[in-house]
């Protein structure tokens with residue numbers, strides 16, 4: 243990954259993702275998670291304070307060692323057992339039908355083969371289990387989409403391959419999920435090209 247990917251990007255992500263404005267979204271997306279949960283793109287554990295009481299344990303999947311280290315204080319303050327259990331959402335080291343739920347927050351933008359990762363999430367979820375997601379992606383408005391297409395090459399370089407134009411719902415349905423709850427909105431306090439969010443729940447067959 244190199245110095246930038248290993249040392250700078252995880253710190254940059256830790257700060258960029260820790261915006262106060264994101265906290266109500268984290269709270270909303272975590273609502274209703276129960277049992278054994280897999281979180282892909284765990285980052286620095288910014289969702290930990292919002293894990294609901296119904297969660298039994300979390301299997302964290304995160305490639306950045308430094309992300310995991312930056313989660314240290316949050317990990318020490320939660321009663322939820324969290325284990326770093328994998329490093330790549332595209333290839334999950336779990337048997338089929340292992341989890342009651344999955345969580346992904348602003349991660350589908352960055353995983354190189356996002357279609358493969360979603361198939362993996364489906365595989366490890368029990369039948370009928372749900373993926374809770376909040377993701378930025380392709381904006382609803384063409385004017386914003388034009389900016390997203392222009393800025394995406396720069397965004398990808400600075401933020402470790404983060405795409406601006408991924409169609410979140412389309413990706414989920416192509417992987418076989420049924421989106422059962424969905425809110426599409428521009429995030430307060432963010433420029434529209436990066437703040438076009440989809441928050442919801444997708445059910446595995």
Ligand SMILES: C[S@@+](CC[C@H](N)C(=O)[O-])C[C@H]1O[C@@H](n2cnc3c(N)ncnc32)[C@H](O)[C@@H]1O
Nearest residue numbers: 259283284285288306330331347348349352353
């Ligand atoms: C924008 S950050 C979001 C972090 C965290 N989910 C949050 O809400 O604060 C994207 C995360 O995806 C992780 N990531 C990148 N490639 C990945 C992969 N192949 N599998 C799993 N996570 C990956 C990055 O290391 C980073 O932590």
